[in-house]
Amino acid sequence: MKYISIIGASGSIGTQTLEVLRKEKEIQLVGVSVHSNLERLRAIILEFHPEVVCITDEDRKEEAQDLMRSLHYSGEVCFGMEGLIHVSTLPKIDLVVTSLVGMVGLRPTVEAIKAGKDIALANKETLVAAGELVMALARKHQVQILPVDSEHSAIFQSLQGSQPHEVAKILLTASGGPFRGKDTAFLQGVTRAMALKHPNWVMGAKITIDSATLMNKGLEFIEARWLFDVPYENIDILVHPQSIVHSMVEFCDHSIIAQLGSPDMTLPIQYALNYPHRHPAVAKPLNLLAVGQLTFEAPDRQTFRGLDLAELAGKRGGLQCAVMNSANEEAVALFLKEKIGFLDIYDVVEEAMERFRDLGDITLEKVFAADEAVRAHIRRKYKEV
Structure with missing residues (x-):
C-alpha cells in the first residue's frame, strides 16, 4: 500500500488525481487540502475518508468547522499555510501530489522534500521560481521529483533506460493555445471568455490563460531545464496543435523517442503515482487513425512574447x-x-x-x-x- 497526500485537491489536477485513485486500490489518500471549496471537500471526505484535511482559506474556518461537525468527521483539521505544510509532511505518507497553482506551492513542497517525501509535481511554479534550490534539496534528501505535467512526464518516460550523456536535445511540444495563427491586431480584442477556451485540454483558469499567451510553455522550458539537468540551449519548443505527441527527446545518435497519448491528464498522473510500474489504464486510449495527421511548426515568438520573456528570465x-x-x-x-x-x-x-x-x-x-x-x-x- 502507498500512502499519499494531495495538496490542491479541488482543482483540475487534484480532481483528476482522485479519478485515478478510484481505480488504484493500492494507493490510500491520507491527507488532503482545498482552498475554499467546502462542497468538494465534503465529497472527498465521504468518498475517501482522509485522516487529515486542510482548508487554506482561513476566512472559511468557521464554516469548515461546522461542516466537520455535520459529517461527524473524526480526523484532524488544519488551516492556512501551516496546515498545508502539515498535510505535506505527515509521517505516514510516501508521496505528495502538489497540484496547487502558483507560488503558494513552493513552501509546502520544500518542507515535504525535507521530510523525505517523494513529490508528484504538478505545481510548475515551484521549479520556475526556485528550480536550482529545489532540485539540490531533492538530491540531498534522496527524494524523487516525479513530473505530472504531460510534457515533462513525456520527457521523463522517453528518458527511461538512457544515460545523461546520451541526451542531445529535449523537444518540448506546445498546442499553440486557442489563438494559434492569430496576429497582434486580433489579440488586442481578446476577452476573458475567449482566452479560457482551450482547444484540447480542460484546465484551471490560470494555466489556460498561460497557454493562450504561450507563457505556460516558457514556464515549462525553465522547469525542464531543472528537472532533467539539460542546458537551456539544448531545449527546443515545437508547436504541435493535435496535443498527441506530448514531448520528445533527441539522443546523441539522432534517434528521437517520443511519448504519445490522448490529451488526458490521468495518464501522467497515474504514471507518477505508480512509478516505476505501469498499471491498467485510467486514461482513454489513443486512436491514431482517428487523429489522422500529426503536424509541427515553429512558435510565433513575435506575437506571443511570453515565450521569449520566460526564456530571457531563465537565461539571466x-x-x-x-x-x-x-x-x-x-x-x-x-x-x-x-x-x-x-x-x-x-x-x-x-x-x-x-x-x-x-x-x-x-x-x-x-x-x-x-x-x-x-x-x-x-x-x-x-x-x-
Missing part, C-alpha cells in the same frame, strides 16, 4: 525567474478580473523583470522576498491594494 538566472513568475501570476489575475487587456500581460511581466533585475544571488528567503516585492509593486500600480 538568479532571481529573474521568480520575478517573472510572480509578475505573470499577478498579470493573469488582473486579466481575469478584466482590469487589463490580453497583450498587457506581457507588458506587466516585462516591466517587472526590468525593475527587479538586480536582486543578487538566489536563496529561498530571497525568492519569497522577491515574490512579495513584485506583487506589492504590481498591486499598487493597478490599485489592487
